Amino acid sequence: MDELSIKIQNATMELIMEKGYAFATTKEIAKLAGVNECTIFRKFGEKKEIVLQAMQQKEWHPDLEPEDFMDCQWDLEKDLHTFSKIYMSKVTSRFVRLSIGLRTPELAEYTAAGIMNIPKTFKEGVKQYFDEMIRKGYMDQEKDTEALAMTFLSMNFGFVFLKASFEDRLSLLTQEEYRRVSIAAFVNGIKK
Template sequence: MDETSQKIIDATMSLVRDKGYVAMTTKDIAKLAGVNECTLFRKFKSKKDIVLNGMEQEKWRGNLTPDVFQNIKWDLAADLEMFMTEYMERMTPDFVRLSIGLRAPQIYEETAPLVMKVPQAFLSSLIEYFEGMEQRGKLPHLDFECLAMTIFSSTFGYTFLSASFEDHLSQISREEYIRQSVQTFINGIPYQE
């Protein structure tokens, strides 16, 4: 990839993150990249083509693969905290905003499979972990996909809301949120009638 093409991709992906796919124009891209529009179209067919090229680069994809969940202790609380922490460390506010910007109907069909690799990695790894816990006699046979979706939804929700509102919505730290969520997941809510 030549330097000019990379500048165009970086400008485009930054604009998708900051403005959304639909709102950005090729004029915006050219200006931010420091090139003229003719150069942009010599390098790429369309703004969609630029985005798809950007999605192929690791720096513009969520850096979450099953291999990040290898620090397993076979202790439910510690391991669930590890899963949530690994996800939250890699899903930065910038990546969350970029993935929101990539949901435009004009590109969704092409970008959704790439964006979905992140939750798929989390879910498949967590399901495999629950199955391993069952094999070790530490969990009964349950609907592990449902359990994984519950943990993922909680993790994604906190990450999304933090990226959207920073600490204006809640003052709960990430570490405290993870700890309390895992404890509630494992022990349930203490309830008295």
């Protein structure tokens, strides 16, 4: 990918975070990228194509992978802390604002699967971890691992979403403080 295309993609994604897809015009994109509006159409054809190509770039796509859940100590609190830290390092406030900006009817069919892949990967990784904890005898067998994984995902996403939406106006808790208290409460509720 050439430098000019990257500048256009970055400008587009920044404007989408700030205004949403519909209000990020090609004229504003060109101005922010420092290019002529004709250059945008020559390189990408249309605004949607800029977004789709940008979503493939590491800068605009958290690379949460199933492998992120493989390095376990089989200590519930420590492992959940690690998973949460990985999630919050990759699913940043910036990414949350972008994903909100991308949820528009013009893009939904093209972006929904990519956006959903992140929470799906996290939920599945945590669920598999809980399943293995049960298999190893570290958790009760009657635990609903799907519900527990969704709860843990919701805890992490909720914190990141609220920080993305309100920054420190809602709470001054840091990620570390939030993880320490919320994970301890979560683990206490599901301990064997």
